[in-house]
Structure formats: C-alpha cells, structure tokens
Amino acid sequence: LGILNAACKIEVGKQNGQTAATIVTENINKMYNNLFATSRGTAIWLYNQECEPQLETLTLAIGTGGVLMPMFQYAGSGTNNSGVAKLKGLPAIPIEQCLALGTAGDIILADLSGYILVDQGGIEARQSLEVKFLENEKTFQFIYTVNAAPRLRQKITPYKGSTYHSHFVPLAT
DSSP states (O other): OOSTTOTTOOOBOOOTTOOTTOOOHHHHHHHHHHBOGGGTTTOEEEEOGGGHHHHTTOEEEOTTTSOEEESEEESSOGGGOOSOEEETTEEEEEOTTSOOTTSTTSEEEEOGGGEEEEEOSOOEEEEEEEEEGGGTEEEEEEEOOEEEEESOSSOBOOSSOSOOBBSEEEBOO
C-alpha cells in the first residue's frame, strides 16, 4: 500500500504565507506533534536530498535574548561523523524514494514499526537446463513474495485531545 497512499497518514499543511517549495520550523513542529508520543523513540525522518538546504536553516529561538538553536544537525564531527543527521533529536535520512522538494511526501516523519510486512511463503527457486544447452549453461529464477501495509487503517484521535495521531506524517505540498 505504501505510506503516502495510506488512510492513516496525517498530511501537515503549509503555514499561512509560506513560500512554495519551502520547509519551515512550524511544519516540523506540527509533524512532530501529530506523531504518536509512543513512537518518538523509534521514529525517523525520511526526506529527499533536495530538502537539505531548507532543513539546514531551521532554528528555534531561545527566549527573547537567547541564541538560535539549530533543529537539523549532523551527528558527530570530523572523523567521528556517523553520517546520520538529526532533526528534533531523531535520525534524518535522505532517500531517493521521497518526492521532490515542494511535493507532498518530500519529507516524512515515520515510525516504521507501524508498517507490517507479511512474508507469503519461502523462496521459490527454479532452474532451466534448456536455455543455453550448447554452452552448458543454466538459468535460475528466484521468486519471493511479500505484502506490506500500515498497521492502522485510519488516523487516531486520542482519548483526551483533538489532534489526530499516526505512525506516518508527511508534509503536504
């Protein structure tokens, strides 16, 4: 089914007056707020690499006289760099499957434990002796069938509160 086609996803819309093809601090805060609280320890940010210039400029103001705190930080430094960035303390991973900047799904906050993968049997293996008989070659075919879908069928309203929650929170166009 996929994350972006799931009925349980919560798309966070842009802010009033927000320029097209941008990501602002308020977007990230709203996305984080729509994630299940219990998912915050296992969630990750998935994003298109084109989003990095936008993410690198995100900051939080500390009071009226404080400094700006970056929301997006690269883990480690120098030879200690793990290669995994952090956004709001969660791993942020660029993947080519996320859509282009400015498109719904360019950045997704996801707890992948809310996605179920069903193994539909073992690996089916076949071989053919006839393909290149004269060269004494065989052809092999392996078939492995799986199915996957989000665990939830719809977004959830908490017992107390009115903000919907889900395992998957993409940013809208």
